[in-house]
Amino acid sequence: MFWLGVTYAFFWLGGLSEAGKTTKDCQWNGTVSALDTNCTNINAPSGLILNGTDDIKVLYKQFAHVTTVTGCIQISGTTYARFDFFARLRTINCSNSSFTVDFMASNNSMLERLGMPMVQISRLGLTFNPKLCITQSEAVRFTNVQRGQSDNITICQGVSGNLKECSSTINSANAGLEDNCEIITENLYVDGVNNANISQKLQYIKEVNGRIYVRATTLTNLTIPMLQKVYGAESSYNTVNDATIYVVGNSNFTTLDVPKVDFMAQNDYSFLTADASYKMDQSLCNRLSPFGSVQSNGTVCVSTGSKIGTTASMALGLLACYFLYH
Known part of the structure; x- marks a missing residue:
């Protein structure tokens, strides 16, 4: 395991303007490649139009911190499974009369979910997205949906009927969760000492x-076996940028396991803890590092898939060859 020792004097990352990034206004000039980085607000008076030609990894990078788009959005003809590159998007201000809706999604053959948990859309257009389903909260949030006569948008299904969305509450037993929760609508709080049934409550999320x-638990370990996506999105303005997964003040906590995570919204820290009991393992480091630094007790782990890890492995290999043939 390769480690890069970087010590910080803080564990609460604040003082920045919006979701950990200074508010930055950017102009949309028609292409993702021309867009500046770290934008929080995008001005697109002629519309922000995506047609599937952009690598989704580029979209994740360019739109990671965008909360407001001033302009109409149109995404059509893509094979994207979700639009979660707009995970933090909250507001769309569309005033261009050439667009009939504020946000149009059309002819996206692989689109399964919208993946924009916080956005408010006054006029939403959904046409010819054959795999798309919406959650119950989206059905409530999007009251003006325009679609074709042949478009039959269904409610997403889960382990026992409609996909179950739950809210978690601070300092509550077992995170304040009901049974069979599959989506946590805001933050997930595993707090305090009353967590006897937490494994059961988290099993389908x-x-x-x-x-x-x-925070401040007596747990020794925690597994969220089905967790795939952590959007790190806020429903309102927030100047504090906590780590996407923040472990703090636990007396004996040693291990977190999230074996199926495949997406987290980009953040300075995808995982952060100062708990002396915590033992970082390489598999968690590898899984979470693409989405931000993974830090335990002042040390940032380095993924074995990173350039540093790869370079070090090559060096060891060359050294082994040297001794083999000399």
């Missing part, structure tokens, strides 16, 4: 719209 907090 696939998505967390906000962040994950594990």
Whole structure:
């Protein structure tokens, strides 16, 4: 395991303007490649139009911190499974009369979910997206949906009927969760000492719209076996940028396991803890590092898939060859 020792004097990352990034206004000039980085607000008076030619990894990078788009949005003809590159998007201000809706999604053959948990859309257009389903909260949030006569948008299904969305509450037993929750609508709070049934409560959770907090517990380990996506999104203005997964103040906590995570919204820290008991393992480091630094007790782990890890492995290999043939 390769480690890069970087010590910080803080564990609460604040003082920045919006979701950990200074508010930055950017102009949309028609292409993703021409867009500046770290934008929080995009001005697109002629419309922000995506047609599937952009690598989704580029979209994740360019739109990671965008909360407001001034202009109409149109995404059509893509094979994207979700639009979660707009995970933090909250507001669309569309005044261009050439667009009939504020946000149009059309002819996206692989689109399964919208993946924009916090956005408010006054006029939403959904046409010819054959795999798309919407959650119950989206059905409530999007009241003006325009679609074709042949478009039959269904409610997403889960382990026992409609996909179940739950809210987690601070300092509550077992995170304040009901049974069979699959989506956490804001942050997930695993707090305090009353967590006897936490494994049962977390067993079906696939998505967390906000962040994950594990705080002041007596747990030794925690597994969220089905978790796939952590959006790190806030429903309102927030100047504090906590880590996407923040572990703090636990007396004996040693291990977190999230074996199926495949997406977290980009953040300075995808995982952060100062708990002396915590033992970082390489598999968690590898899984979470693409989405931000993974830090335990002042040390940032380095993924074995990173350039540093790869370079070091090559060096060891060359050294082994040297001794083999000399």
